Amino acid sequence: MACKLTKSTKPGVDFEGTDGDEVQLGVSSDSGGATIVAAVYDGVPLSAPWQFTLAAGDKFLTILIDNPVPRDWTTIQEVCNGKRNTLKHFPFDPTGPTQTFILGGR
Amino acid sequence: MTLSRWKKLRPALLVLTSSIFLSSPATAQKYAYPYGVEAKGAPGAVGVDTLASQSPQNRSAEDIKSALSVLDGTNVTKLVFFVSGYKNFIRAIENERNDVQTGSSPGSSGTTSLVSKGVVAEVLSLATERGALSRTDDQTVSTFRGKPTGIARLLKGDEIFPYCAIYDFACESGLARVLGGASFSVSFNTTTNEGTASTSTGTIDNSRVLSATSKQVAGWGVRYDFHVRKKPAEIAKDYGKQFTDTVRQSGAEYATAVQQLLQKFPADQLIAWQAKYVALLQSDATADKGDFTKALSQAVSELADLAQKVDPQFKTRSDLVLTKMSSYFVSRDKLLADYVHKFTFSVSYDNARPASQPSQSSMKFILSARPKGAQITGNATIEWYDHILKSNVSRVRDAQVALELDHTFGQTNAQVNPSLSAGYYFQYMVDNALLTLPSTALAPGTSIPLPGNASELLNTKGPIHLGQVKMTFKIKNSGISFPVALTFSNRTDLIKGNEVRGNFGLTYNLDNLFTK
Numbered sequence: 001m002a003c004k005l006t007k008s009t010k011p012g013v014d015f016e017g018t019d020g021d022e023v024q025l026g027v028s029s030d031s032g033g034a035t036i037v038a039a040v041y042d043g044v045p046l047s048a049p050w051q052f053t054l055a056a057g058d059k060f061l062t063i064l065i066d067n068p069v070p071r072d073w074t075t076i077q078e079v080c081n082g083k084r085n086t087l088k089h090f091p092f093d094p095t096g097p098t099q100t101f102i103l104g105g106r
Numbered sequence: 107m108t109l110s111r112w113k114k115l116r117p118a119l120l121v122l123t124s125s126i127f128l129s130s131p132a133t134a135q136k137y138a139y140p141y142g143v144e145a146k147g148a149p150g151a152v153g154v155d156t157l158a159s160q161s162p163q164n165r166s167a168e169d170i171k172s173a174l175s176v177l178d179g180t181n182v183t184k185l186v187f188f189v190s191g192y193k194n195f196i197r198a199i200e201n202e203r204n205d206v207q208t209g210s211s212p213g214s215s216g217t218t219s220l221v222s223k224g225v226v227a228e229v230l231s232l233a234t235e236r237g238a239l240s241r242t243d244d245q246t247v248s249t250f251r252g253k254p255t256g257i258a259r260l261l262k263g264d265e266i267f268p269y270c271a272i273y274d275f276a277c278e279s280g281l282a283r284v285l286g287g288a289s290f291s292v293s294f295n296t297t298t299n300e301g302t303a304s305t306s307t308g309t310i311d312n313s314r315v316l317s318a319t320s321k322q323v324a325g326w327g328v329r330y331d332f333h334v335r336k337k338p339a340e341i342a343k344d345y346g347k348q349f350t351d352t353v354r355q356s357g358a359e360y361a362t363a364v365q366q367l368l369q370k371f372p373a374d375q376l377i378a379w380q381a382k383y384v385a386l387l388q389s390d391a392t393a394d395k396g397d398f399t400k401a402l403s404q405a406v407s408e409l410a411d412l413a414q415k416v417d418p419q420f421k422t423r424s425d426l427v428l429t430k431m432s433s434y435f436v437s438r439d440k441l442l443a444d445y446v447h448k449f450t451f452s453v454s455y456d457n458a459r460p461a462s463q464p465s466q467s468s469m470k471f472i473l474s475a476r477p478k479g480a481q482i483t484g485n486a487t488i489e490w491y492d493h494i495l496k497s498n499v500s501r502v503r504d505a506q507v508a509l510e511l512d513h514t515f516g517q518t519n520a521q522v523n524p525s526l527s528a529g530y531y532f533q534y535m536v537d538n539a540l541l542t543l544p545s546t547a548l549a550p551g552t553s554i555p556l557p558g559n560a561s562e563l564l565n566t567k568g569p570i571h572l573g574q575v576k577m578t579f580k581i582k583n584s585g586i587s588f589p590v591a592l593t594f595s596n597r598t599d600l601i602k603g604n605e606v607r608g609n610f611g612l613t614y615n616l617d618n619l620f621t622k
Contacts (some may be wrong), residue, residue: 012373033342038357068273069342071148082243091148094271096180106155
């Protein structure tokens, strides 16, 4: 499936897509050790392969990452049919391992 | 110890003490700035530490917005530390740990421990325990255990319990890590001239040795814990596969708590807050590093006020994030301990001073592992007499092996966490036991006078088998535990005959006191 999320221009919203679209999450890092431990979309915990359906309105997506190499460059991505759409690229902090996004479903 | 020997040892002790004091600071998760994502030397990253070194005009609005984003995990942690208190986080971490050795060693006259555990308290712990395991002299013993680095941190006023993720090897200095493995213990007899509650069915009347006056210091010991770690690249390989459903569940609860906290922020006010601090951090008022840090303190304080105004439950939600975060960190660290460490073992030297016997030294090897849902601890010990006086008994007194399995029941947020332990202990007495009796004493059970001031207690050579079932009740947020144990043995060290003993204690991990 093609990538569904695009960077939002609306203040306070990170990405947007069409409600009803399927989104799958992935993670990678320089060390190769980064992994998604848990993900919660609009209050509902997801399970591997970290897939969810985009809902209408502005909804929160929280991802808990772990990486055994502190400050290792880590990338959270939308996985789409062999392609990868970067949502965030950051050095991993072991004591702040969550990343939250506000996704707008239009 | 003679004066000349003390003089020789003094420089070494001074070096050791200075090293402990110098190495005690730990960077850990104590961030350099009160709010904002920190680059901490990650190549190419821009954080508040990078912005602080730039002139205000060169600080881009995008970099500032990114560093201050409340949706970033670092900022969630900093906000929660500000609202709920960093010390509460440390206390929650302490509450989650259950593998701390607080009591005396298994060979003591008063203990509830069949094995010595793999971790000791960070500063000091106190345990009062009643009932010996393999020893005939059954006493009440109070044991202090402590770590020199923890005590040095306490005396210096530094952070005592720097939480470090199990794989964050750069969290503490190399010297702090090396010295952090060292600990000591001192045990005191708190009762003297007590009889025994033994249910012995022994055939030899050796019980009179128990009437001897107990020594005030029941024993002392030093110990070193070794954690041999894998290389980061080795840990990264297959890292994701290590996570169990239990830890993922704990992670999902943590992520849910974070989301519930963030959902309550009013979007428009958050945008206004961000714009205010972008402008402030680009102004000359924050050119100085001190002013820059002050602006970040103000930013986090204002952010917390803003949230508390719109959500009266904000503090409760923040406390929940703290609890869930601690629970996740500890369950992850426990799960990964065996994966991250090639192996973990401890070596300890203990000196026991039992009543009516010469003092005894022992060298113990402790191995600890945590397979699914349980903790396994194994010990192997060799014990020898410090003096054999004028006897002909073997200098090596006994050899011991022990194995214990622990499992904690109940919810992590329960007020009382009970844990069940089951263990087996084997001791082989290499020779007959040696007693120190007055020269006028008679051999036990006979009217034969003993020569000199030492005597061999006949028929005490051979194996001792012990089995133990123990329940430990740990009270949340208090550092207090009540271990209650039932021990079965075929004999004790001085008396042949089956024994059933009750052992109980009260232990207090003083680390908890210092987190209040």
